[in-house]
Amino acid sequence: MYEKTIAQLSAGLASGQFSSEELTRVFLERIERSNPQLNAFITVTAESALAQAQAADQRRQRGEAGPLTGIPIAHKDIFCTNGVRTSCGSQMLDRFIAPYDATVVERLNTAGAVMLGKTNMDEFAMGSSNETSYYGPVRNPWDLNAVPGGSSGGSAAAIAARLTPGATGTDTGGSIRQPAALCGITGIKPTYGRVSRWGMIAYASSLDQGGPMARTAEDCALLLTAIAGFDPRDSTCVDQPVPDYAAALNRPLAGLKIGLPKEYFGTGLDNTVAAVIETAVTEYRKLGAETVEISLPNSQLAIPAYYVVAPAECSSNLARFDGVRYGHRCDNPKDLLDLYTRSRAEGFGAEVQRRILVGTFALSAGYYDAYYLKAQQIRRLISDDFRRAFDQVDVIAGPTSPTVAFNLGEKVDDPITMYLSDIYTIAVNLAGLPSLSLPAGFVGQRPVGLQLIGNYFAEERLLSVAHRYQQVTDWHNRVPAAFA
Amino acid sequence: MEWETVIGLEIHAQLATKSKIFSAAATAYGAEPNTQACAIDLGMPGVLPVLNQEAVRMAAMLGLAIGANIARRSIFARKNYFYPDLPKGYQISQYELPVVEKGELLIDLDDGSSRIIGVTRAHLEEDAGKSLHEDFHGQSGIDLNRAGTPLLEIVSEPDLRSAKEAVAYMKKLHQMVVYLGICDGNMQEGSFRCDANVSVRPKGQSQFGTRAEIKNLNSFRFVERAIEFEIERQIDLIESGGKVVQETRLYDPDKGETRPMRSKEEANDYRYFPDPDLLPLALDEAFIETVRASLPELPDVKKQRFITQYGLSAYDAEVLTAGRPLSDYYEAVVALLGGEPKLCANWVMGDFSAFLNRDSKEIAASPVNPEQLAALLRRIQDRTISGKIAKDVFEAMWMGAGDPDAIIEQRGLRQITDSSAIEKVIDEVIAANPDQLAQYRAGKDKLFAFFVGQVMKASKGKANPQQVNDVLVEKLKG
Amino acid sequence: MSLGVAEVAKIAHLARLAIRAEAAPAYARNLSAILELVEQMNAVDTTGVAPMAHPLDMAQRLRPDVVAESSQRDRFQAIAPHVEAGLYLVPKVID
Numbered sequence A: 001m002y003e004k005t006i007a008q009l010s011a012g013l014a015s016g017q018f019s020s021e022e023l024t025r026v027f028l029e030r031i032e033r034s035n036p037q038l039n040a041f042i043t044v045t046a047e048s049a050l051a052q053a054q055a056a057d058q059r060r061q062r063g064e065a066g067p068l069t070g071i072p073i074a075h076k077d078i079f080c081t082n083g084v085r086t087s088c089g090s091q092m093l094d095r096f097i098a099p100y101d102a103t104v105v106e107r108l109n110t111a112g113a114v115m116l117g118k119t120n121m122d123e124f125a126m127g128s129s130n131e132t133s134y135y136g137p138v139r140n141p142w143d144l145n146a147v148p149g150g151s152s153g154g155s156a157a158a159i160a161a162r163l164t165p166g167a168t169g170t171d172t173g174g175s176i177r178q179p180a181a182l183c184g185i186t187g188i189k190p191t192y193g194r195v196s197r198w199g200m201i202a203y204a205s206s207l208d209q210g211g212p213m214a215r216t217a218e219d220c221a222l223l224l225t226a227i228a229g230f231d232p233r234d235s236t237c238v239d240q241p242v243p244d245y246a247a248a249l250n251r252p253l254a255g256l257k258i259g260l261p262k263e264y265f266g267t268g269l270d271n272t273v274a275a276v277i278e279t280a281v282t283e284y285r286k287l288g289a290e291t292v293e294i295s296l297p298n299s300q301l302a303i304p305a306y307y308v309v310a311p312a313e314c315s316s317n318l319a320r321f322d323g324v325r326y327g328h329r330c331d332n333p334k335d336l337l338d339l340y341t342r343s344r345a346e347g348f349g350a351e352v353q354r355r356i357l358v359g360t361f362a363l364s365a366g367y368y369d370a371y372y373l374k375a376q377q378i379r380r381l382i383s384d385d386f387r388r389a390f391d392q393v394d395v396i397a398g399p400t401s402p403t404v405a406f407n408l409g410e411k412v413d414d415p416i417t418m419y420l421s422d423i424y425t426i427a428v429n430l431a432g433l434p435s436l437s438l439p440a441g442f443v444g445q446r447p448v449g450l451q452l453i454g455n456y457f458a459e460e461r462l463l464s465v466a467h468r469y470q471q472v473t474d475w476h477n478r479v480p481a482a483f484a
Numbered sequence B: 001m002e003w004e005t006v007i008g009l010e011i012h013a014q015l016a017t018k019s020k021i022f023s024a025a026a027t028a029y030g031a032e033p034n035t036q037a038c039a040i041d042l043g044m045p046g047v048l049p050v051l052n053q054e055a056v057r058m059a060a061m062l063g064l065a066i067g068a069n070i071a072r073r074s075i076f077a078r079k080n081y082f083y084p085d086l087p088k089g090y091q092i093s094q095y096e097l098p099v100v101e102k103g104e105l106l107i108d109l110d111d112g113s114s115r116i117i118g119v120t121r122a123h124l125e126e127d128a129g130k131s132l133h134e135d136f137h138g139q140s141g142i143d144l145n146r147a148g149t150p151l152l153e154i155v156s157e158p159d160l161r162s163a164k165e166a167v168a169y170m171k172k173l174h175q176m177v178v179y180l181g182i183c184d185g186n187m188q189e190g191s192f193r194c195d196a197n198v199s200v201r202p203k204g205q206s207q208f209g210t211r212a213e214i215k216n217l218n219s220f221r222f223v224e225r226a227i228e229f230e231i232e233r234q235i236d237l238i239e240s241g242g243k244v245v246q247e248t249r250l251y252d253p254d255k256g257e258t259r260p261m262r263s264k265e266e267a268n269d270y271r272y273f274p275d276p277d278l279l280p281l282a283l284d285e286a287f288i289e290t291v292r293a294s295l296p297e298l299p300d301v302k303k304q305r306f307i308t309q310y311g312l313s314a315y316d317a318e319v320l321t322a323g324r325p326l327s328d329y330y331e332a333v334v335a336l337l338g339g340e341p342k343l344c345a346n347w348v349m350g351d352f353s354a355f356l357n358r359d360s361k362e363i364a365a366s367p368v369n370p371e372q373l374a375a376l377l378r379r380i381q382d383r384t385i386s387g388k389i390a391k392d393v394f395e396a397m398w399m400g401a402g403d404p405d406a407i408i409e410q411r412g413l414r415q416i417t418d419s420s421a422i423e424k425v426i427d428e429v430i431a432a433n434p435d436q437l438a439q440y441r442a443g444k445d446k447l448f449a450f451f452v453g454q455v456m457k458a459s460k461g462k463a464n465p466q467q468v469n470d471v472l473v474e475k476l477k478g
Numbered sequence C: 001m002s003l004g005v006a007e008v009a010k011i012a013h014l015a016r017l018a019i020r021a022e023a024a025p026a027y028a029r030n031l032s033a034i035l036e037l038v039e040q041m042n043a044v045d046t047t048g049v050a051p052m053a054h055p056l057d058m059a060q061r062l063r064p065d066v067v068a069e070s071s072q073r074d075r076f077q078a079i080a081p082h083v084e085a086g087l088y089l090v091p092k093v094i095d
Helices: A006-014 A020-038 A046-061 A103-110 A153-160 A177-183 A217-227 A271-286 A299-320 A336-347 A350-363 A369-392 A415-420 A426-431 A459-472 B053-065 B163-180 B220-239 B285-294 B299-310 B314-320 B324-337 B341-358 B370-381 B387-398 B404-410 B419-432 B434-441 B447-458 B465-477 C005-014 C021-043 C073-078
Strands: A041-044 A072-076 A114-119 A166-171 A186-189 A209-214 A257-261 A290-294 A395-399 A435-443 A446-454 B003-014 B076-080 B090-094 B100-108 B114-126 B130-136 B139-143 B150-156 B192-202 B212-217 B247-252 B257-260 C087-091
Touching: A006 A020, A006 A217, A020 A041, A020 A046, A020 A072, A020 A114, A020 A153, A041 A153, A046 A114, A072 A103, A072 A153, A103 A114, A103 A166, A103 A217, A114 A153, A153 A166, A153 A177, A153 A209, A166 A177, A166 A186, A166 A217, A177 A186, A177 A435, A177 A446, A186 A217, A186 A459, A209 A217, A217 A435, A217 A459, A257 A271, A257 A369, A271 A290, A271 A395, A271 A435, A271 A446, A271 A459, A290 A369, A299 A350, A299 A369, A299 A415, A299 A426, A299 B076, A299 C021, A336 C087, A350 A369, A350 C005, A350 C021, A369 A395, A369 A426, A369 C021, A395 A459, A415 C021, A435 A459, A446 A459, B003 B163, B003 B220, B053 B100, B053 B114, B053 B150, B053 B163, B053 B285, B100 B163, B114 B163, B130 C087, B150 B163, B163 B192, B163 B220, B163 B299, B192 B220, B212 B220, B220 B247, B220 B257, B299 B314, B299 B324, B299 B341, B314 B324, B314 B341, B324 B341, B324 B370, B341 B370, B341 B387, B370 B387, B370 B404, B387 B404, B419 B434, B419 B447, B419 B465, B434 B447, B434 B465, B447 B465, C005 C021
Parallel strands: A072 A114, A072 A166, A257 A290, A257 A395, B212 B247
Antiparallel strands: A041 A114, A166 A209, A186 A209, A186 A435, A395 A446, A435 A446, B003 B150, B003 B192, B076 B090, B090 B114, B100 B114, B114 B150, B130 B139, B139 C087, B192 B212, B247 B257
C-alpha cells in the first residue's frame, strides 16, 4: 500500500480494498522502522492516528467520506496541532503543547485525513538543509549522507521514503520546493494569501506560505483543494473561491507558452542539473508547449533583498519567545534582562540567532533606509520583472536548485554558501507568486527538481502543467532503494 | 529672566469597543487576571491580528469632530521593545501614516478667552497589559487582560503654554470623546490618560528647550501638579547653571514631584516597520460620509444652540451641555413640558443634579425620568402646587413614591387657589396676631413677610403664594 | 558594512540575546559576511521605486466588533513556565 499515491489510496479506500486503519498501521510501522535512520519525524502520534483512522472508517461507512477521508498525512512541525507538541524544530518550543489547531490542520482534520505525526524541519524554518533543527538533521532517503533540503526537509524525506503519502510544508524562500527537488517529490508553494497562515508559526510573515507536498501533482491538487481558501483569522488571506484543483489536471498543454529565464540557466547552475532540466524542457515541447527565452533582470538581487526582509520580519516575529508565557525559560534568572537574554540564547540555535541579529540591525536607527527600505524597493523591482514576464508567457520554468542534494555538514559552517542554494526559489516569495517543484530526473543517485512558476492564483495551471509531464514520465514513481 | 513654558500632550483614550482591537476577547474592566487574554492577546505562536472595524469608526469620529484629515490610506507598524506586559515583543501601532492628521480643538480659559490648540495626529494602537508589583516572592505578576485593548493616541502640537491650559485642553478632549461615545472617560480605570512633554525657554526665544516627558498621568489634578512641578524644576535647574536632559519621568502624587523613570534610562530604538500581518487600512468617501452623518452635535455647537433656542444664559448652557446625558435629559424635559426652558433648566441643574450628586448616581440610573420630571413641572405650571411644595414632591418621587399626581393627591398637597378659602385663612391669621397688625399698620412694612409666613404655615404651604400676597395686601390695609 | 564585536553586542542587547564573549567574534564575522552579501543591493539605483511591504496589493479587511472568546486561562497557563494566582511571574519589573 505504501507505494501508492494519495489518489490511488483514495480509490482503494473508496472501493473497500483496505481500511484507513490498515493503511495507517502500514505507515506507522514504516515510520517506526525507518525513522531512526532518517529522523524525518519529531513526533509520531500513533495512538491518535489510529483513533482518527477508525473514525474515518466509520465516516466512510456512513457514506460521508471525501477524497482525503482516511488518508494518512504528516504535518510540518511549524503548524500548531491542538494538544500535540509543536516544536518548530527548536529547543525554545521543545515542550510547547499547542492549545489550538492551525487552519491548515483543522481543514485536513475536517476532510478526514489522519495525522501520523509532526515532521522535522530547520529551526523556525530557517535553513536549506534541515541541519539547523534542534532535533538533529534529517537524512535524504536517496543517499543517507546527503541533506534532504530545507526547511521542510522532514516532510520531503518522509514522502520520498514512503513513510507518508503526503505532508504539509511551508515555503518562505524555497522551503517546500527545494527539499521537494532534493528528495525527488512534488511540492507547491501557493500564491501568498491562498492558504491561511493562522496557527502556522511565523518566520517572515510577508513571505511565508503553507502548501502541500506529495509524490505527484495530482496528490498536491487533492491536498491543496482541502487546505486553500479564505480564513477570517488571517488578514492577508485572500477571499477568492477555491477551484477543484484535481478536476482541471488534464488540461492539454498545446499552445502553452513556457518562459525560460536566461538568468536561471547561467553561472552558478551545475552542468549536470542543467542537462536534466533541458531534457525536461524538451519533453514539454514534445507535449505541445512552446518555449521562449525571457529575462528576469533583477534575479541576482533576490537573495540580498531576501536576507534583509526575512531577517527583519523574523527579528520581530520571534520577539514573543521571551520565556514568560510559554516556551523555554532559563533557570534562576537574576533579573528581567537575564531572563530574556539567557532564555532566548539557550532556546534559539545559531542560525536563528544570526538572522535575528541581522534583522535587528537592518531595522535599527540609522540603517533602516539603507537596508530595509532598499530591500523593499528591490522587492518591487523583482515583482515587476515577473509581471512583465507574465505578459509574454503562461508559465516560467527552470531548475529548483542549482545543485542536487549536498552532503551533510558540507555547508553548515558557511551561511553564505548555504543561502545561495535558494537562488532560484527566493524571488518567487518576494513577489508572492505560486510555484511548484516536480521530479525531473537524477544526477547519479540524487534527484533533480524542475521548478514551474505561475502568475498570481494560477495554481490550477501549474498543477496541470506538472500533471501532464507526470503522465509521460515516471521520475515521481522512483523509490529510493533502501526504502522500496 | 522671564520664562515661557511649552507643553504638548499625548493622550491615550481607550476606545469603548466590546472586543479588542485585534482579537475577539472582551475589553471589560476588572475581570480576573488573564481571563480576558485570548491566544492573540497572549502573543501565542502562529496567531494573527484582525482589525476591529468599530475601533476604526471611532477614530474617524474623533478625526471628523476635530476637523482633522482622515487618511484614505494608513499603515499599521510594529514598535519593537521587550517588556513583560508586551506579549509579542512589539506593540502594533501607527507610525508614518496615522489614520487621523491635523485637527484642532478650541479650549476655554478661566479669563473667558479661548485658544485654538493644534492636534498633530491621532493613531490607533493596542494597549499593553499590567505588571503588578505586589510581592510574589520578590517577583512581578503579569496580567494581560488589558493587552490588545484599542487605544486612540491623540497628540497635540506643542501649543500649550501653562499647566492650566494643558488641563483645559485635556478636559475639552475628555468631554469630546465622551460626547462622541468613543471612550468611557473613566480616568481611575485608565481609560483616559496622558503623557506630557514639558520644556521651558526664555521668553521671546523661538527654538524649543530640551523637553522631559512625564508618563501616565491619570487625573486632571495630577496633570496640573506634575506640569507645574516640572516647570519649576526645569527653571531652577537652568537658573542654577544646570541643563535639562531629555528623559522620561514619572509623577509621584504622594511626594508631588517627578522623578526619572529607571526602566527608560537607555535610549530606545524601536525599529518601527510596517506590520506584515496587517495590510494598509483603506477608508473610502462613503465610509467617511457615513461616519460624518452619525456624528452627534458637538458640545460647543450645542451650547450655542441652548443659548439661542432656549434663551439660557451662557453659564446655564455651559452646565447643561457639559455632558450628553445631562443635555439629552434637559431637552427631553423641555420637549415634554412644551416650553418653559428656564424653569426646566433650574430644575435639571438644581434639585435633579443635586440629588444625583448626593447619591453618586449616573443619569441613566436616575429614579426620576424626564417624563416624571416634566409631569411635576406641569403641576407648577398649572398652579396645582407651588415651587416649594414641588421640591417635596420631587424628593418623594426620588425616593420611589410614584408619579407626582399620585403623591400630590395622596398627601393632599394640591395648592389652595380658592380665594374664599385663602381669605378665610388670612382672616384667622390677622385675628390671631393683633399686635403685629397694629405695628404693620403703624408702618413696619417688614412684618408683611411675617403674615405671609403665618398664612403659608396655616395652609401647610398649600396656599397659592401669589394669591396670598394679593389678598394680604388688601386685608392688612384694613 | 563590517561589524565589530562591540556593535554585535549592541545589536544583541536590542534583540535580547546573551552572546558569550568567546562567540562574539564569530558572530561579527558571519554578520559582516551577510551584510556584504545584502549590500549587493546597492548595485541598483532604486530612486523613486515604491517600497513593497506586501506581495499582494490589497487593503486591510475589518472584523465586526463581537466578543467571541471566553477564558481559556487554565489551558494557556498549563504551558507557562511560572504562574501564580492566574498571573505570569517574572523577575521584578522596575519602572
